[in-house]
Amino acid sequence: MARRKKIYEGKAKILYEGPEPGTIVQYFKDDATAFNAEKKDVIDGKGVLNNRLSEYFMNGLAQIGVPTHFIKSLNMREQLVRQAEIIPLEVIVRNYAAGTMSKRLGIDEGTQLPRPIVEYCYKDDSLGDPLVSEEHIAAFGWASQQDMDDILSLALRVNDFLSGVMFGVGIKLVDFKIEIGRVFEGDFQRLIVADEISPDSCRLWDIETGQKLDKDVFRRDLGSLTDAYTEVAKRLGVLPQSSTPITKPTLIN
Known part of the structure; x- marks a missing residue:
């Protein structure tokens, strides 16, 4: 073989x-x-x-x-x-304050946000995947304005789906990140959800107890991942x- x-x-x-x-x-x-x-x-x-x-x-x-x-x-x-073709961005959707958002803005972890907030980080491990704005994305040509509109729409649809699925089994979707890829079908470009969706890329808390069921268990030494x-x-x-x-x-x- x-x-x-x-x-x-x-x-x-x-x-x-x-x-x-x-x-x-x-x-x-x-x-x-x-x-x-x-x-x-x-x-x-x-x-x-x-x-x-x-x-x-x-x-x-x-x-x-x-x-x-x-x-x-x-x-x-x-x-x-x-x-x-992976767009060099991590697309993060936050429903509750946690992680870097809590540290950056001084918001208590677990605070429900007024609405889902979408953030973008430039994918570069050597830089620590820094937070970037749509101005950065447009200026450096990482994605067009049409791309950004489509990415936002995809991210919010994924959020609606994951939130509902998780709520149905007693889990709170705190936040998650996805990657978006470009595929070409003839002369037309299409954006798709790529990489993975798993507890590695989501924050998941038990609704009743607040128990963490995601990679924070490893980050914070909270037990068996x-x-x-x-x-x-x-x-x-x-x-x-x-x-x-x-x-x-x-x-x-």
Whole structure:
């Protein structure tokens, strides 16, 4: 079997050349990072859970007409996705103050915002993914005004979908980030949701207890990350209620 060609390796995923032109195989790693990769660890089973959860959310978005890069799941850790030109922005939607917003603006964590607030960060790890305005985006040509209108619309539609899904299983969607990609269909450009949607890229709190069920568990040393992600997957029906946290297979001699 021919060895697949690696295209890119990031903090949480590896991208390989896909079997057909215009496709990519996205592999979910067990690596966990925080604070711009200053804190690192390998969490057994995290990649499997993120793969399953991202598949669940991408399929749900497709059902309501939100275009995504997801084509199909290949196995426990891999999915086939459309190749896209990624716009160099992290698109962040905030429903409650948390994380950097709380620190930056002095707002108590957990404060509900008057309306969803969309922020943009320039994707550059060496710079710490700095917050940028639409003026920066337009001036440096990262996206056109039409792109920005479409990105805002996509982000708010994703927020509506995720908020509703999470509320239905007793989870508060505090905030999340997505990436947007460009695909070309003939002479026409289309923007799609790319990368992943998982507890790695969302803040998720239990509505009743406030328990964190996202990567803040790792950032703040609040317990087992796989237990938190498994709880999200169980509530959404991605995993059966009786399942145990996913770990690497054990080899028996």
